[in-house]
Amino acid sequence: MSEGAGAGFLNTFSQTKVGSDTIFSWWARYQEAVGSGHDAVNGTIGALLENNGELAINHVVDKVVRESPPIEISAYAPLKGLPAFLDLAITLALGDVREELESIGMNVTSTASPGGSGALYLAAANFADRGDKVLLRDRHWGPYDGFLAGCDLGIATYPLLPSKDVEGSFLDLDSLQKELAKLCNSQSKVMSWLNDPAHNPTGLSLTEQDRYNFLKCFIESSLANQEVSHTLLVDAAYHLYAGQPHGWADTICQLLHDGISWPDNLLVTFAISLSKSHTIYGLRTGALVTIHPDEQVIDRITTVMGVTGRQTWSATSRLAQYAVSQIHSDEELANNWDEERERLQNLLEERRELFIQECDKLGVPINPTHDGFFAWLDCEDSVSIANECAKNHVYLVPLDGGVRIGLCAIPTDKIARVAQALSQALS
Template sequence: MAEDIANSFLNDFARTKQGNDTIFSCWARYQEAVAQGNDAVNGTIGALLENDGSLAINQTVDEFVRNSPPIEIAAYAPLKGLPEFLDFAVTLTLGDAREELESIGVCHTATASPGGSGALYLAAANYADRGSKVLLRNRHWGPYDGFLAGCGLGIATYPLLNESSGLDLESLKSSLDELAKSQGKVMSWLNDPAHNPTGLSLSSQERMSVLHAFSNAAMANEEVGFTLLIDAAYHMYAKEPHGWAETITDALHDGLEWPANLLITFAISISKSHTVYGLRAGALVTIHPDQSVVDRITTVMGVTGRQTWSASSRLAQYSVAKIHSNSESGAAWSDEKNRLTQLLKERRELFIESCKKFNVPINPTHDGFFAWLEHEDP
């Protein structure tokens, strides 16, 4: 009866929301088990821990956050984000390839968001028509489903791996073609490098194949808008953190045609790269050869943010931009980030070695916070 009364206030989509987030539910079970004295391992947390189980925090970032002026803590940020932060977000996304991409005519824009999740929302709310489907790999981060459903979007999938444990390029191509037959816009989310939850990263050859697949699909369907979103939440902990920017640069130098109806966008997470999870900082960085396209997107994303969360948190934006405005503090951040990357590398190597020793089958895993083994009853 009480549920019926509650539902009388809720719209149809709200009524579909049931239960707690799976990851946070499992985390609560872990905490309860530890409190009861059980020998439990926390396999759920989407953050990096030190070997003693404490949260790994980049000490350079912590110092700058704590020493920020009161005005930078209390004041609103501009609706699109602090200009210095937005400039840094582009550099964090494109790395050393930024200058070369700019020189060959690739334009860019960035919008600050509350974490990488906010960047994903900006894309879901603007780059696909309600009622259409967004293309994902069949093994993906679970909250994608909710982000998309909340924007009135469905999901189409293709296999994470082919029979050779590599990119299933043919399935990607056929999926793009199939969606283009029934939709005016086709968007795909590709979590790479350091895929959550497997730790899988595409090779440079696979990245190049993906770019050509999208370029060819766009040229074959000129009336359809294609968006390739790279969810780069964990890219700074990968062997090739800026592999996508480098591949795009190489492809353009090799003569890849960039159709006007193809957009490439990156969702980045300052939560991960700078270990400030609770400060909720991220950005959506979009690139395209036409400046007028980029200008229009800048406006749309700023308005979307205003209509959703108003302005993103200023403190993280200020602190991160301040760190990287100085070569000495930027190098200190990099040293600490490299330490954490090495920690992850050592753990992954030990995990893979142990799985081989005990004949435990796992998905390919290369970078980032995660590794994954398939099981019918997890």
């Protein structure tokens, strides 16, 4: 099909949209290999699979969803979200320090959204001026580019990792400061998106010190550029499978306890997704949770996000909001959900540890990787590396700047084969 087809019907921006099926085309290659009788390894999919290849499902969530009353399935949810869910989303974002943050004067609001993607859209649509650039790390989830472009936003980037070895740090603070300063000189609003902890596509999580330095950098920039509003969006799509799930809320708390007063022109917002944490990818539920000391700012954001949702997707699906709120308001159900979540986290940890160990043995230079669904090999010609791996029937995803290894999909007993295939491909 010619990409020029339909040009007469499509507006100029829409004509730039081209299918990017890299992940699906590599998944299809894996399936073809299985169909031809090969013992193939699937490292392509971005969903958590059990060791037998089936989708991992948190059965506590599944049961509560199935037993929900008809009215909770059929009725609209309130436009901004079910109140119990909105409250829960704040707890999911901030964890145990929620109360403390609220008691020291932070106000918080949340808006339900169709998945974390909906939350990202709410932020893109409202916290940046059209034509501006949003600050990302150079390695980031591909769909960010599209969410931003759809709101007429460009991107500026800084490197994922520091170029020189800064003992125990995974943050290129110098580049972050420089890029932030550049944007402050040319825009009246600056927004940065950071997928942490458990970054897609690398599995990287910043350390406690990195988070502190990061946030301090934003606070200092906000103080030095009072006329520029700063929004830090923490994309928490995988945080409940990380060692420090609520590290960002802890860091905010720590900075406030260190006596740093919060600048009026700094907002922190969390994109929450239930897709992975509650294994309800298809029920499309998440939230945007925003924190700021000024109650009036928070009230205004509540209105604006609600109106944006109304004008984009109407209300978010009610069923998952209801079911998940039920689970978390019942101690026994909540504990059972958490046990299952922990089992899945352990599965990921087991695969990751083994992968790191095997790569170490074979000298495969994978990126630092700590939590979540993925690992990553930075390389220039990712397609040829992935093609070499495919010769051994190990299927991974070549992306810009590296190969994504979907630990979430690879059975534990096939992990060693992935390290071997990468080692051979590199040699």
